[in-house]
């Protein structure tokens with residue numbers, strides 16, 4: 001087999017794009033084309049919609065697609081989390097059923113993990129799964145579920161065996177959202193948007209065939225999802241955003257692909273909180289508003305540039321570790337902390353650059369309101385995908401070798417625990 005190099009990938013993809021990219025297609029049609037050619041998920045196995053490309057070549061593919069003025073594959077949690085988790089733990093039948101609609105954007109996903117009493121201590125979750133023939137009945141509540149109102153499917157963690165210790169009685173279901181037992185209640189944030197929702201289950205149903213990785217084996221499966229989340233967030237993902245939302249309810253499948261490409265090219269606010277672009281946005285605004293000479297603004301812009309570079313290099317370390325077969329390790333935790341730090345700096349610097357206008361929301365303000373939105377969204381990265389404190393705990397325990405937090409609950413049946421009062425061991 002010929003060796004795949006940066007150059008050979010560029011050449012093959014450029015010639016494919018020259019034929020295949022057509023701005024008149026709908027977004028849905030374009031995503032089908034991208035998926036069929038293996039360019040949507042080039043690092044996935046060739047048998048499952050990919051091309052077996054090494055991970056370090058993924059950015060090459062993304063940059064060629066951008067350079068051709070085309071749009072990339074669907075954004076969102078299907079591609080970021082559900083796909084990699086199903087690839088790692090799914091049966092062939094499950095891969096057949098779920099992977100293609102993820103890659104073509106036909107179905108959108110949400111992550112039904114956190115509950116009011118189970119966030120950092122996720123294994124304390126109380127949503128129940130009770131077997132009923134070849135189905136399971138789901139009862140309980142989730143919260144903070146990003147994109148729940150437009151998702152077709154959810155990655156659901158539910159307690160299938162309360163007699164087992166808390167990490168051992170959880171099942172991971174590939175859960176259909178559109179059914180009578182599911183109620184999604186959007187929560188409005190201070191940005192004015194409702195990115196996430198509460199989700200209530202009242203005798204909802206899911207097939208036994210949709211249990212991923214085995215009944216009561218969900219904790220290991222969940223850890224695959226969480227590792228993908230940390231790695232994705234650390235390398236600049238938002239956890240819920242991206243270029244265009246998949247799924248019928250996302251409303252983008254029928255749009256003209258060329259229109260979306262044009263919006264993305266203009267840096268249009270398709271994604272609400274684009275901290276990755278903050279340096280360019282703030283430099284441009286500082287220039288426009290005559291604040292570029294201000295020594296404090298200059299100093300903080302350099303600080304932001306430095307953090308971005310550290311983030312980029314940490315991202316390279318994550319890729320290098322993966323290339324030699326090491327999963328995302330400590331680098332992912334530091335990358336996640338860097339992202340929180342960057343968001344806090346943007347929160348402080350943005351209003352300084354904008355001046356009094358920084359206190360007004362709205363597209364008519366200089367910069368179109370993107371800076372104000374980033375300022376209001378800034379607390380989020382230090383919470384989602386594992387809070388800053390949890391990242392520091394992991395670094396302390398697994399890297400610095402500090403003693404673990406006490407957790408006497410590892411062997412106690414879940415039903416005998418005082419749930420929500422014990423830190424995760």
Ligand SMILES: Cc1cc2nc3c(=O)[nH]c(=O)nc-3n(C[C@H](O)[C@H](O)[C@H](O)COP(=O)(O)OP(=O)(O)OC[C@H]3O[C@@H](n4cnc5c(N)ncnc54)[C@H](O)[C@@H]3O)c2cc1C
Nearest residue numbers: 111112113114119120144145146380383384385387389423
């Ligand atoms: C924008 C956004 C999107 C999200 N999207 C999703 C989603 O799609 N799906 C989903 O399932 N969840 C989602 N989440 C939820 C997120 O994963 C949880 O908020 C997070 O895990 C923290 O849990 P919690 O909110 O219950 O806080 P808690 O766990 O109750 O923590 C409260 C505080 O205590 C601290 N703390 C807790 N335990 C310890 C400890 N052992 N040591 C030191 N400090 C500790 C925390 O750091 C925090 O400051 C999202 C959150 C946000 C902000």
